[in-house]
Amino acid sequence: MKYDFTAIERKWQNIWDENKCFSALNDSNKTKYYALIEFPYPSGEGLHVGHPRPYTAMDIIARKRRMQGYNVLFPIGFDAFGLPTENYAIKNHIHPKIVTKQNIKRFTEQLKMLGFSFDWSRTVDTTDPDYYKWTQWIFLKLFKNGLAYKSKIPVNWCTSCKCVLANEEVVGGVCERCGAQVIRREKSQWMLRITDYAQRLIDDLEGLDYVERIKIQQKNWIGRSEGAEVNFATTAGDIIKVFTTRPDTLFGATYMVMSPEHKLVEKWMPLYKNQDKIILYKEDASKKSDFERTELVKEKTGVCLEGVMAVNPVTGGQIPIYISDYVLASYGTGCIMAVPGHDERDWEFARAFNLPILEVVSGGNVNEAAYTDCDTGTMVNSGFLDGLSVDQAKLKIVEWLKARGLGDPKVNFKLRDWVFSRQRYWGEPIPLVFCEKCGWVPIPEEQLPVLLPDVESYETTEDGESPLSLITDWVSAVCPNCGGAAKRETDTMPQWAGSSWYFLRYMDPDNTKAPVSREAADYWGMVDWYNGGMEHTTLHLLYSRFWHKFLYDIGVVPFPEPYAKRTSHGMILGNTGEKMSKSRGNVVNPNDVVNEYGADTLRLYIMFIGDFEKAAPWSDTAVKGCKRFLDKVWNLCEAPSHGKSYSAEHDPIMNRTIKKVGDDIENIKFNTAIAAMMTLVNELSETGANKAEVKTLLTILSPFAPHICEELWEMNSFQGLCCQADWPSYDEKRMHEMEKQIAVQVNGKLRTTVTVPSDADDDTMLDATLRDDKIRKVLESFNLIKTISVKGRLVNLIVKPK
RNA sequence: GCGGAUAUGGCGAAAUUGGUAUACGCGCUGGUCUUAGGAGCCAGUGGAUUAUCCAUGUGGGUUCGAGUCCCGCUAUCCGCACCA
Secondary structure (H helix, E strand, O other), X not given: OOOOHHHHHHHHHHHHHHOOOOOOOOOOOOOEEEEEEOOOOOOOOOOOOOOHHHHHHHHHHHHHHHHOOXXXXXXXXXXXXXXXXXXXXXXXXXXXXXXXXXHHHHHHHHHHHOOOOOOHHHOEEOOOHHHHHHHHHHHHHHHHOOOEEEEEEEEEEEOOOOEEEOHHHEEOOEEOOOOOEEEEEEEEEEEEOHHHHHHHHHHOOOOOEEOHXXXXXXXXXXXXXXXXXXXEEEOOOOEXXXXXXXXXXXXXXXXXXXXXXXXXHHHOHHHXXXXXXXXXXXXXXXXXXXXXXXXXXXXXXXXXXXXXXXXXXXXXXXXXXXXXXXXXXXXXXXXXXXXXXXXXXXXXXXXXXXXXXXXXXXXXXXXXXXXXXXXXXXXXXXXXXXXXXXXXXXXHHHHHHHHOOOEEEEEEEOOOOEEOOEOOOOOOEOOEXXXXXXXXXXXXXXXXXXXXXXXXXXXXXXXXXXXXXHOHHHHEEEOOOOOOEEEEOOOEOOOHHHHOOHHHHOOOOOOXXXXXXXXXXXXXXXXXXXXXXXXXXXXXXXXXXXXXXXXXXXXXXXXXXXXOEEEEEOOEEOOOOOEOOOOOOOOOOHHHHHHHXXXXXXXXXXXXXXXXXXXXXXXXXXXXXXXXXXXXXXXXXXXXXXXXXXOOOOHHHHHHHHHHHHHHHHOOOHHHHHHHXXXXXXXXXXXXXXXXXXXXXXXXXOOOOHHHHHHHHHHOOOOOOXXXXXXXXXXXXXXXXXXXXXXXXXXXXXXXXXXXXXXXXXXXXXXXXXXXXXXHHHHXXXXXEEEXXXXXXXXXEEEEEO
């Protein structure tokens, strides 16, 4: 018979579906296992060949867990709010709802075609009012707990489109759509106080099984640093607060730098002798993003605030104040004390502006470069700190400042609060109204969801407000508090909102009383294994951990962290190693691969392509190798000889392969698991396999290539379905061959190999080595000084000439 | 700039974690079968001046032994808060 993958794949997908093979049960006496992928954004382009990489990986885990006897939850859904759909709607005048529906339909077909063992009965869609009702509910809880607030913050503003732009829509300082100048403009936005959770978000990483680099990136993103807040008096009368991690260098502070947006810079405007220059500089800075400001190793720019001086609190000396764009308003207090002797950026700035550079920590040469070492230097030129180490000086100076009310120890985080509002249509409406009398008032929970109303046009208004603001009927509301006239909030939520809690909804997708019932949350507990892209490490992962901790605090969920284990996959690149993108025209559509080779081949290849954690370029020709492998499997397993156990000849490799494949799956080394199965099939093909061998092969291969295994399983009349078989066990004692080839080195260089029994001890190995002709020849002219033996590996002879 | 990573044949990669570098696959070469081959099967395949020597981006170091550990370079990729 021929391997007709098209017919086979459709056949088994239907059978699995009819038998509800992959439905997770909420009442089961089996141990639960929750495997999670990042749900896709249903884009108009459809699935591309990068999607199946993480999905296949977690499908392999889910299928293996079922075979190991777990009650597995492996769900799927759609993160469907967002910019691309909205932009498509604007361009083509189609309701995003319709576009989303079409895209989800297409994605569903494509995902089903690949044979993933998702529980389709629990599918969620973030744009479904039954879902976003609970997203709004969570927002209201945050609001009521003081974690949502309004604040003026700078946004990207397109001067021509008159709308707020996402950073991604700003390319090289101009608007991606129209090419007009983009400036930074202040706008009042809803913010979430994620910074209140900063410390817990760091601390609780401790007990989690995340890949180490993910933990490191999260910690660095949150960016905790210890230091002090120091008050500097000014000749204008105001106090400037600065945050510094190096209070020990306070004697070396020879000037100050404020961000151009600092409130005091504006307040002091009448005092300046060089107003024009300052206004010009502020304007220039507003055209640059934070990224551009700190990006280049460029000449430092800035302007002195002539007319105002600051006072160094320890020396009492007056020092000048500058504004410069290398100081960001969003970090610390938006103002720094500059210590050019011991900070690189300050040093460069001081050089550019001819400012004095003072040495206050000895050990370097501050005329050559900033000396930033904290471990070895001693304090100098620092009055009462002289002679102390940096660490001692830090403690003493903070104590000194505190006693005089001039400063305090302070922990600072790089993490900023989460900008939560968007002036966009395609997002969850923020369920608040503004009442002149009562302020911001939440919509009563029983009135949720606040439905997204239909609009004529999806573009933002002239002054950058959400299109919802144009629907006057909808905007005008009654204040739930006082019954007076009120106005609805017209901003919507960012796409991150829906994806911050979706994994909870899968546990209990049809609940109309709560986002998730306590019973379901108790049973399913933490997500056991969450795999996703490295690009989500800082934002999505952090946002969802934050929301989850909040839900834990208010008693919705019984555990403080959402994900027990987190791994990440690398990207699939185009043929030439570049990112796959529509504009490059190198996107590979999985449908084409499935039509030509079948879903099993695609799944196998995408897992074989390379290290799962690293990026890998797609190759059209290399796919064939996996198809050839499946052809070989088909030929081997079609008609095996009878045999209830492995043949003596194949016993070691059978046991070894079971162990290797099982271990490799757990360690996300799918590529070497497949290589091991290829080696096995090559060996079995030489002599033919028996029924027992075929059964094991099909079982361990089935998580990777489930359809062909299921068909061959049936052809061999094995019991039940392959996907419901037990994961095979192996015998450690039966994994090894009787004999082993070991390396023989002379002075560390390989000279020959000898064959010894696998369990040979040092003496036996040495004996065999010394009996070797080549080695005997060597020893005729050299004296043996020392031997090093490594069991089962090598013998190294250290020799000297006679 | 800040943060995270990577570098091994013509290509994707592997290496029991300090012990025979290049497993597995692609490609290529030769053979075979065939009316035909862009199918299948068999053999070969790191390089060279081949009894040996040289090879894991690059320069040092530690070690009996280094792709793996340490120090210094170089190059590349990802993220940077309103893309998802």
